[in-house]
Amino acid sequence: MQKDNDFVKEISSKEEDFSQWYVDIVRKAELADYTTIKGCMVIRPYGYGLWENMQAGLDRRIKETGHKNAYFPLFIPESLLNKEAEHVEGFAPEVAWVTYGGKEKLEERMAVRPTSEAIICSLYSKWVKSWRDLPILINQWVNIVRWEKVTRLFLRTTEFLWQEGHTVHKSKEEAEEETLKILNQVYRDYIESDLAIPVIVGRKTEKEKFAGALHTYTLEALMTDGKVLQAGTSHNLGQNFARAFNIKFLDEDQKEKYVWQTSWGTTTRLIGAIVMVHGDERGLKLPPKVAPIQVIIIPIIFDQSKQKVLEKVAQLKSRLQSNFRVEIDKRDEYTPGWKFNHWELKGVPLRIEVGPKDIEKGQVIVVRRDNSQKMTVKEENLIEIINKSLKDIQENLFQKAKQFLEENIREVANFEEFKEIIEEKRGLIRTYWCGNRDCEEKVKEETKATIRCIPFKQEKTSGKCIYCGKESSTLVYFARAY
Amino acid sequence: MQKDNDFVKEISSKEEDFSQWYVDIVRKAELADYTTIKGCMVIRPYGYGLWENMQAGLDRRIKETGHKNAYFPLFIPESLLNKEAEHVEGFAPEVAWVTYGGKEKLEERMAVRPTSEAIICSLYSKWVKSWRDLPILINQWVNIVRWEKVTRLFLRTTEFLWQEGHTVHKSKEEAEEETLKILNQVYRDYIESDLAIPVIVGRKTEKEKFAGALHTYTLEALMTDGKVLQAGTSHNLGQNFARAFNIKFLDEDQKEKYVWQTSWGTTTRLIGAIVMVHGDERGLKLPPKVAPIQVIIIPIIFDQSKQKVLEKVAQLKSRLQSNFRVEIDKRDEYTPGWKFNHWELKGVPLRIEVGPKDIEKGQVIVVRRDNSQKMTVKEENLIEIINKSLKDIQENLFQKAKQFLEENIREVANFEEFKEIIEEKRGLIRTYWCGNRDCEEKVKEETKATIRCIPFKQEKTSGKCIYCGKESSTLVYFARAY
Numbered sequence: 001m002q003k004d005n006d007f008v009k010e011i012s013s014k015e016e017d018f019s020q021w022y023v024d025i026v027r028k029a030e031l032a033d034y035t036t037i038k039g040c041m042v043i044r045p046y047g048y049g050l051w052e053n054m055q056a057g058l059d060r061r062i063k064e065t066g067h068k069n070a071y072f073p074l075f076i077p078e079s080l081l082n083k084e085a086e087h088v089e090g091f092a093p094e095v096a097w098v099t100y101g102g103k104e105k106l107e108e109r110m111a112v113r114p115t116s117e118a119i120i121c122s123l124y125s126k127w128v129k130s131w132r133d134l135p136i137l138i139n140q141w142v143n144i145v146r147w148e149k150v151t152r153l154f155l156r157t158t159e160f161l162w163q164e165g166h167t168v169h170k171s172k173e174e175a176e177e178e179t180l181k182i183l184n185q186v187y188r189d190y191i192e193s194d195l196a197i198p199v200i201v202g203r204k205t206e207k208e209k210f211a212g213a214l215h216t217y218t219l220e221a222l223m224t225d226g227k228v229l230q231a232g233t234s235h236n237l238g239q240n241f242a243r244a245f246n247i248k249f250l251d252e253d254q255k256e257k258y259v260w261q262t263s264w265g266t267t268t269r270l271i272g273a274i275v276m277v278h279g280d281e282r283g284l285k286l287p288p289k290v291a292p293i294q295v296i297i298i299p300i301i302f303d304q305s306k307q308k309v310l311e312k313v314a315q316l317k318s319r320l321q322s323n324f325r326v327e328i329d330k331r332d333e334y335t336p337g338w339k340f341n342h343w344e345l346k347g348v349p350l351r352i353e354v355g356p357k358d359i360e361k362g363q364v365i366v367v368r369r370d371n372s373q374k375m376t377v378k379e380e381n382l383i384e385i386i387n388k389s390l391k392d393i394q395e396n397l398f399q400k401a402k403q404f405l406e407e408n409i410r411e412v413a414n415f416e417e418f419k420e421i422i423e424e425k426r427g428l429i430r431t432y433w434c435g436n437r438d439c440e441e442k443v444k445e446e447t448k449a450t451i452r453c454i455p456f457k458q459e460k461t462s463g464k465c466i467y468c469g470k471e472s473s474t475l476v477y478f479a480r481a482y
Numbered sequence: 483m484q485k486d487n488d489f490v491k492e493i494s495s496k497e498e499d500f501s502q503w504y505v506d507i508v509r510k511a512e513l514a515d516y517t518t519i520k521g522c523m524v525i526r527p528y529g530y531g532l533w534e535n536m537q538a539g540l541d542r543r544i545k546e547t548g549h550k551n552a553y554f555p556l557f558i559p560e561s562l563l564n565k566e567a568e569h570v571e572g573f574a575p576e577v578a579w580v581t582y583g584g585k586e587k588l589e590e591r592m593a594v595r596p597t598s599e600a601i602i603c604s605l606y607s608k609w610v611k612s613w614r615d616l617p618i619l620i621n622q623w624v625n626i627v628r629w630e631k632v633t634r635l636f637l638r639t640t641e642f643l644w645q646e647g648h649t650v651h652k653s654k655e656e657a658e659e660e661t662l663k664i665l666n667q668v669y670r671d672y673i674e675s676d677l678a679i680p681v682i683v684g685r686k687t688e689k690e691k692f693a694g695a696l697h698t699y700t701l702e703a704l705m706t707d708g709k710v711l712q713a714g715t716s717h718n719l720g721q722n723f724a725r726a727f728n729i730k731f732l733d734e735d736q737k738e739k740y741v742w743q744t745s746w747g748t749t750t751r752l753i754g755a756i757v758m759v760h761g762d763e764r765g766l767k768l769p770p771k772v773a774p775i776q777v778i779i780i781p782i783i784f785d786q787s788k789q790k791v792l793e794k795v796a797q798l799k800s801r802l803q804s805n806f807r808v809e810i811d812k813r814d815e816y817t818p819g820w821k822f823n824h825w826e827l828k829g830v831p832l833r834i835e836v837g838p839k840d841i842e843k844g845q846v847i848v849v850r851r852d853n854s855q856k857m858t859v860k861e862e863n864l865i866e867i868i869n870k871s872l873k874d875i876q877e878n879l880f881q882k883a884k885q886f887l888e889e890n891i892r893e894v895a896n897f898e899e900f901k902e903i904i905e906e907k908r909g910l911i912r913t914y915w916c917g918n919r920d921c922e923e924k925v926k927e928e929t930k931a932t933i934r935c936i937p938f939k940q941e942k943t944s945g946k947c948i949y950c951g952k953e954s955s956t957l958v959y960f961a962r963a964y
Binding site for chain 2 (some may be wrong): 033035036037040041042043044047048049051052068069070071072073074075076077080092093094096097098099100101102103104109110112119123124126132138143144145147158159161237290331333
C-alpha cells in the first residue's frame with residue numbers, strides 16, 4: 001500500500017527552488033504536462049476542468065455585457081497580416097507558417113494565428129456598412145500559436161488557449177468606454193472574484209503596448225516569488241486597423257467614416273497565476289469558485305466496517321452533488337494519509353473524512369485546505385457548513401494575496417535602492433518616470449525590471465524620474481515579470 | 483423602410499437549386515460566411531450560438547457517461563503521424579504542414595492536426611502503466627484542418643470544429659462496449675433528441691472505415707435532397723495504435739499487455755445537416771432545444787401606441803427570459819412583415835406579435851415556424867403555451883424527418899432499377915451485398931453511390947448481391963453522400 005508522504009517528498013521546495021516547485025506542482029497535480037512537441041503542452045483533465053470553470057465565469061460576464069461568441073479561421077494569409085505595419089512587425093518573428101497543403105506548395109504562405117485582428121478586420125470590412133451595423137461586439141475562444149524560444153507550462157507555450165474580444169464602434173468615446181468596461185467590469189471582476197487574485201490596473205507605456213494599438217490597458221498580478229504576471233490586456237485600437245483594412249461606415253449624417261475598434265484577451269496562463277499566487281509547499285490551493293472538485297470525501301476504511309462506511313459516503317455524495325462539485329476517493333491501494341496528501345496537492349478546498357465512529361455519532365470531519373482548520377460537523381449542518389467554508393476560503397485566499405501584494409509595493413529613494421530591491425526582494429516598485437523611452441530601456445537593461453503599468457490612480461505630487469532624475473508627475477510600477 | 487419580401491426573394495428556390503438554396507440560407511441567416519482564405523469559413527454569432535447549444539447537449543452526455551475533457555496540441559510532428567501505417571496513408575494527402583517557426587526552418591515539419599490519434603497515443607504511452615490507470619476516458623473540443631479541394635460551408639471545409647473522444651481499455655470487450663455506447667447512448671440520443679434528425683446506425687465497410695481502425699460504426703442521416711450525410715462515427719481501434727505507439731499495461735495477472743482503444747467524433751457539419759433536414763423555401767427551421775433564439779417578440783408599432791407597446795414587450799421579455807431564450811426586434815427601420823420573414827429565415831421556432839389591440843384584450847399572437855399555426859393566447863397562459871409549443875415543434879420536426887427517411891428507403895429488383903432510383907429519386911437503397919470490395923467500388927464508379935453502412939438489424943433471409951448477383955445474407959444501405 002502506498003504510504004503517506006511518498007509523493008509530497010517529490011515536490012521541490014517552494015522556498016529553495018520556486019521554478020522547479022512550480023513545474024512539479026503543475027505536473028504532479030496533473031494540470032498539464034510536456035509533450036514531444038517543443039513548447040507545446042497537454043492540458044490534462046484536471047487542468048482542463050479548472051479551465052472550463054474559469055471559462056464559464058468569464059464567458060458569463062462577456063455575454064452579460066452584450067458580447068456574442070463566434071469563430072474565425074485559424075489561418076491568416078501573409079498579405080493580410082502585413083496590412084497593419086506595426087502589427088506585423090510585432091508578431092512576424094513568432095509566427096508559425098504553413099507552406100504546404102497535402103503535397104502542394106501554397107502560393108501564399110499562411111500564418112497560424114498569433115492573434116486574430118487581421119483576419120477579423122478583413123471580415124468586418126465586409127460586414128460594416130451603416131451606423132446601424134454598429135457596435136459589433138464579438139468574442140472567440142480559440143487556440144493561439146506563437147513560436148517561443150523559451151517556454152514554461154501555462155506561462156509561455158508555443159500553443160495556448162485564450163479568448164479574444166474584437167469590437168467595432170462608431171466613436172472614439174464609445175471605443176474607449178468599451179476598453180475600460182472590459183478591463184474593470186469584466187476582467188478585473190473575473191480575476192479578483194473568481195480566481196481570488198488581486199490586480200493592479202493601468203495603462204501600458206508606448207514601448208509595452210500591443211503592436212498596432214492606440215493604447216493598451218493591463219491587469220498585473222504579483223506572484224509569491226515577487227515577480228509580476230500580466231493577467232490580461234484590453235486594447236483601444238483607435239482607427240489604426242480601420243485604416244489598414246478599410247473599415248468604414250455611413251453615419252447618420254450621411255458621411256462616410258472610419259470605425260473605432262478594441263480588442264482584449266486573457267489566456268490559460270492565468271492557470272499558472274493561480275498556482276503561483278495561492279500554492280504552498282504542499283501543493284495547489286484552488287479557489288472554490290473554479291475548483292474542478294470542491295469537496296473530496298475520504299472514507300476511513302477498516303475491514304469490519306468497510307461496507308457501512310462505503311454506503312455512507314455514497315449517500316453523502318448523492319446528497320451533496322446537487323449543490324457542490326464533489327467526489328469520493330475509495331481506492332483501496334492507498335492509505336487515508338496518502339489520500340489526504342494527494343488531494344491537498346491537487347488543491348481541493350475541502351476534505352470530508354468519514355470513519356465508523358463518525359457514523360455512530362452522526363458526524364463527519366471537515367478539513368479546510370487553505371488553513372488546515374479541522375471541524376467536527378453534525379450531518380444535518382453539513383450543507384450549511386460547506387457553503388460557508390467555501391465562501392470563507394474564497395475570501396481568505398483573496399485577502400491573503402491582497403495583503404502580500406500590498407506588502408510588496410515599495411517606494412525607493414534612488415536608483416541604487418531600486419536595484420537592490422529588485423534584486424533581493426523583488427515585488428513592485430512605485431516610482432516616478434519622466435516618460436522617456438530611453439530611461440525605460442536603460443532600467444530594463446540594468447535590472448530586468450519593466451514598467452508594468454501607469455496606474456489610473458495618480459497623485460497631484462511630482463518627483464524625480466528614477467533613472468534620469470528629471471522632475472515628473474507620472475507614477476509607474478516597475479517589476480520583473482513573467 | 484424595408485419592405486416585406488425583399489430578402490426572401492434573394493434566396494434561391496429549394497426545389498430548383500438545392501445547392502444554392504443551402505448556401506443562401508447559411509449566409510443570409512448569418513450562420514456562416516466565406517473568408518478570403520480558401521476553404522475556411524467564419525462561423526458568425528448566430529451560427530456559433532447554435533453550435534454552443536449543440537455543444538452543451540452533447541458535452542453533458544459525454545460527461546454523464548464518465549468522460550472528461552482535456553486539450554492536446556494542435557501540431558503533430560511528421561514522424562509521429564507516420565507511426566501507424568494505414569493512418570498516415572489515409573490522412574497525409576490532406577495535411578497542412580508547418581515548416582517555419584518565425585524565420586527558422588523547422589528540422590521536422592509538423593502537421594496541423596487532421597485528427598489527434600497520433601499525438602494522444604504518444605501521451606497515453608507515457609500515462610498508462612498499470613490496469614489501475616484504466617480506463618482512460620477523454621474527450622476534446624478543438625479545431626481540425628484537412629486540406630480539401632472542394633469545399634462547402636459547414637459540410638466540407640479546410641478547417642472545422644469538432645469533438646473527438648479517445649479512450650483506452652484493458653479488454654477487447656470493454657472497448658467494443660464503449661464504441662457502441664458512444665454510438666447509441668451518446669451520439670444517437672444527441673442527434674435524434676436535440677437536433678431532431680433521425681439516423682440509421684450500423685457498421686462501415688472495410689473500404690469506408692477510419693484509417694487505422696479495426697472497425698467503424700456510423701450514424702447516417704438523410705437530407706431533403708435525397709443525399710445522405712455521415713452525422714458521426716465511433717471507431718473501435720483495436721490494438722493497432724497500441725502496437726504502433728507501444729501503449730502497454732501491467733495487468734492484475736502481472737502480465738504486460740497492449741491496451742484496447744476507441745475514438746469517436748462529431749463536427750460542425752451537423753449544423754449543415756440541421757439546415758438541410760429541416761429547412762424550407764422560407765429558410766431555416768431550428769429545433770427548439772438548440773435554437774439560439776426560441777422566441778422572437780415583434781412589437782406592432784403605430785405612432786400613438788408606440789410607447790405602450792414597447793413597454794409591454796419589454797415586460798413580456800423579462801417575464802419569459804428565465805424560462806426561454808427570447809429576444810425583441812424593436813428596430814424601427816423595418817416593417818413587421820419584413821421582420822416576420824427575417825426571423826422565419828433565421829428559423830426561430832416561435833414568434834410573438836404584440837399590437838395595441840392585443841394589449842387591450844390581454845392577449846398576444848403566437849405563430850409557429852414549423853407549420854405556420856397561429857394562436858391567440860391569453861397572457862396568463864403564455865408560458866404554458868410556449869412550453870407546450872416548443873415541445874411540439876421539436877417532436878414535429880423529428881417526426882416529419884423520420885417520415886421522409888422511411889419513405890425514402892427503397893428496395894430494388896436489380897442493378898438497372900438501382901441506377902434509376904439513385905439518379906432520379908436518390909434516398910437510401912436497402913439491398914444485399916456479397917462483401918466483395920470490387921462490387922462496392924464498381925457500384926460507386928457507375929452510380930456515385932457508396933455503402934453508407936451495414937445496419938445492425940439484419941434479417942435471417944438472403945438475396946443476390948446487387949452488383950455481381952452472388953447469394954449473400956448481408957443487407958446494406960447504399961446512397962449518394964455529402
